[in-house]
Amino acid sequence: MTESWRRRDWWVRCVPAGYSAVLALLILGPLLGSGYLLLRDAVSTPRSYLTDSALGLGDAAPRAVPQDAVLAVLSPVIDGGLIVKAILLVALWAAGYGAAVLARELLGAPIGAQLVATTVALWNPYVAERLVQGHWSLLAGYAALPWVALAAYRIRTDGAAGTWAGLAGCLAAAGLTPTGALLAGVTALSLAGRRYVAGVLALLVAASVPWLTATALSGAAGEPSDPAGIAAFAARAEPGLGTLGSLAGLGGIWNGDAVPDSRTTLLALIGTLLLLAVVATGVRSVISDGGDRYVRRALVVLAALAILLPALGATPWGTHVLEWLVAHVPGAGLLRDTQKYVALAMPAYALCAAAGCGVLARRFSTAPASAATDNAQRTDDPSLPSSGFDRVPKLSTTVTGTVATILIALLVLPLLDLAWGAGGALRPVHYPAGWQQVADRMDDSGDVAVLPGGMFRKFRYSGTAPVLDPAPRLLPRDVLQTGELPVRGRTVSGEGTRARTVETLLLHGGSARELADQGVGWILLERGTPGPLGESKTTLAQLDPVFGDADLALYRVPGPIRQHAGSATDRGIAIAAHAVWAALLLGGLLLATRIRRTR
Structure with missing residues (x-):
């Protein structure tokens, strides 16, 4: 050459x-x-x-x-x-x-x-x-x-x-x-x-x-x-x-x-x-x-x-x-x-x-x-x-x-x-400091349910387009989501059966005990975004307020919480599967690059 x-x-x-x-x-x-x-x-x-x-x-x-x-x-x-x-x-x-x-x-x-x-x-x-x-x-x-x-x-x-x-x-x-x-x-x-x-x-x-x-x-x-x-x-x-x-x-x-x-x-x-x-x-x-x-x-x-x-x-x-x-x-x-x-x-x-x-x-x-x-x-x-x-x-x-x-x-x-x-359309946004404070106050007592109902939000800091609720990524506990999607004036049902049950309880003013039985330990109210609230005030009055500011309010569900988390075995298998994927990604690309350079 x-x-x-x-x-x-x-x-x-x-x-x-x-x-x-x-x-x-x-x-x-x-x-x-x-x-x-x-x-x-x-x-x-x-x-x-x-x-x-x-x-x-x-x-x-x-x-x-x-x-x-x-x-x-x-x-x-x-x-x-x-x-x-x-x-x-x-x-x-x-x-x-x-x-x-x-x-x-x-x-x-x-x-x-x-x-x-x-x-x-x-x-x-x-x-x-x-x-x-x-x-x-x-x-x-x-x-x-x-x-x-x-x-x-x-x-x-x-x-x-x-x-x-x-x-x-x-x-x-x-x-x-x-x-x-x-x-x-x-x-x-x-x-x-x-x-x-x-x-x-x-x-x-x-x-x-x-x-x-x-x-x-x-x-x-x-x-x-x-x-x-x-x-x-x-x-x-x-x-x-x-x-x-x-x-x-x-x-x-x-x-x-x-x-x-x-x-x-x-x-x-x-x-x-x-x-x-x-x-x-x-x-x-x-x-x-x-x-x-x-x-x-x-x-x-x-x-x-x-x-x-x-x-x-x-x-x-x-x-x-x-x-x-x-x-x-x-x-x-x-x-x-x-x-x-x-x-x-x-x-x-x-x-x-x-x-x-x-x-x-x-x-x-x-x-x-x-x-x-x-x-x-x-x-x-x-x-x-x-x-x-x-x-x-x-x-x-x-x-x-x-x-x-x-x-x-x-x-x-x-x-x-x-x-x-x-x-x-692609503009970076900045989250209010309240999100980090909410995350810091959460412990291992149960999953999180959110209000208003639905998965999409319009925050004051996110622009005019609807956005997927960031709570599941920002919070250290599992956030229940129904998976229901509003599309072209209709609603496409999701697979989240437990999330749908919890959302119905909140919108109908269900009791704290019912939420605890569903494994819910926290309720997060996201203020200022459109969405149904129903009779949730009745439910929130039974809970312990933990944090509140202009954008967010966090409540703890009192009493013992029934655990719905996945088993340790399932988590171990899932983590091992991700490790296989990561090894394939990194190992495959690195090996291919090395062999091609050698050739």
């Missing part, structure tokens, strides 16, 4: 990595200041605790496993808000850079085309809408997809130990949430081929073991979800696009309030048409040009299914099918927000956009034909597969760079308000 090749390789790798970092910083800008992410479903806190709920052993389905346990373990050492910001920033960077590396290895794409792939992976409605909805950990699974695809491709080509280690680490990273694990698992199983299915399945189970274990131990596996969630979370049509067009444009989230302003105007149509035009320009090149075409074709098919199936799920008959599944098949509730599976289209979109850049550059180039592209435009990596980029007329740096710049501008401008925190 010559010194000039080393310098060129360094340049080829660093430019896409730096560009991805710039886009990630531009998107997250205001969130990186002091404070905490508190927006709709996103809750970051200075410190969280390893409660039964954090391990997935609570009353409700373990949807935030292992993410809550990770924060509970790390936040005593590193500020929890900083951890969430770091994960989100690394996730966005990894999504963009992963798309560039995928285009380089599967297509032999030059730098300009790699930057187009990065732009498609980062600057799109899916990223914008999931950020505004607060799905930061889902974006970690999204970011893993190009790397999972790359690992599956490498397994097919060499099957080396380092490649399997890389796949293990990527699957674990995606498995920060159950949905992320499913996204990565579908991608890996679709690309690796039948010969490697058993190995991929084994790694996927290991990466998913925290939430699989929690589901089995908590009994949530035996409880079906509310069928009303299917219609409530169905993909939504955006202006001028219809449901299918919205999904094809990587948009269509169920919550119309969780979108940038540009997606409520004609810009949604313009941006979608431009994205699809760029992608369509490169499809033929991706699926037909030389080399190992299986992975590229499989990615395109996966993208088509990821768009068509959620669109069918939003039709009347598709809704009926999904409602039957969630009502009769335990665990099928993971399918209710079908739009999130559009993430599976991202790797193929990035590849096709990169190939489209090459197609357009060839059309506009006036340079003489050559058997290979200009060395300044190629990666010159002899390990790259044969592809359309190495059998096209010689392209000048100017032509390729100009085409890439134009495509990037066309992709960015219709969604310009993704910049700087999705138009300012």
Whole structure:
């Protein structure tokens, strides 16, 4: 390997990595200041605790496993808000850079085309809408997809130990949430081929073991979800696009309030048409040009299914099918927000956009034909597969760079308000000091119930959007939550049966003795936020006030409290499952990096 090749390789790798970092910083800008992410479903806190709920052993389905346990373990050492910001920033960077590396290895794409792939992976409605909805950990699974695809491709080509280690680490990273694990698992199983299915399945189970274990131990596996969630979370049509067009444009989230302003105007149509035009320009090149075409074709098919199936799920008959599944098949509730599976289209979109850049550059180039592209435009990596980029007329740096710049501008401008925190939607908040004082006054006497009823809040310090109650993360005891979600004017029932019983007791003025029998030792009243209070004054009058300020009031339930905590055995098993996941994540990524550097 010559010194000039080393310098060129360094340049080829660093430019896409730096560009991805710039886009990630531009998107997250205001969130990186002091404070905490508190927006709709996103809750970051200075410190969280390893409660039964954090391990997935609570009353409700373990949807935030292992993410809550990770924060509970790390936040005593590193500020929890900083951890969430770091994960989100690394996730966005990894999504963009992963798309560039995928285009380089599967297509032999030059730098300009790699930057187009990065732009498609980062600057799109899916990223914008999931950020505004607060799905930061889902974006970690999204970011893993190009790397999972790359690992599956490498397994097919060499099957080396380092490649399997890389796949293990990527699957674990995606498995920060159950949905992320499913996204990565579908991608890996679709690309690796039948010969490697058993190995991929084994790694996927290991990466998913925290939430699989929690589901089995908590009994949530035996409880079906509310069928009303299917219609409530169905993909939504955006202006001028219809449901299918919205999904094809990587948009269509169920919550119309969780979108940038540009997606409520004609810009949604313009941006979608431009994205699809760029992608369509490169499809033929991706699926037909030389080399190992299986992975590229499989990615395109996966993208088509990821768009068509959620669109069918939003039709009347598709809704009926999904409602039957969630009502009769335990665990099928993971399918209710079908739009999130559009993430599976991202790797193929990035590849096709990169190939489209090459197609357009060839059309506009006036340079003489050559058997290979200009060395300044190629990666010159002899390990790259044969592809359309190495059998096209010689392209000048100017032509390729100009085409890439134009495509990037066309992709960015219709969604310009993704910049700087999705138009300012992502703003850090600061919790009042009363939260820490409440946490300090709690001992081990029972779980916590909260008032007003419901799981969502509007605090004076959190902005105008509803936010998930931060109490379960801020307090050292398990906080009972019903899991009921207000969506599109209807309420989707959750799995928290004990929490629902306790909330009913509070709203109907139940006695302190009844609360104690339900294992409730504390009542937290969150002042100033809308929500039902019912006859709770009758109940609160029977309790012992412990703390009060303008935002919070804490009451202790007197007398002996019946314990409802999970067994020590269950906690030990759940902690061991999380340890397996952590070992897979850290060990897989470190081993893959070391082996690849050695090679």
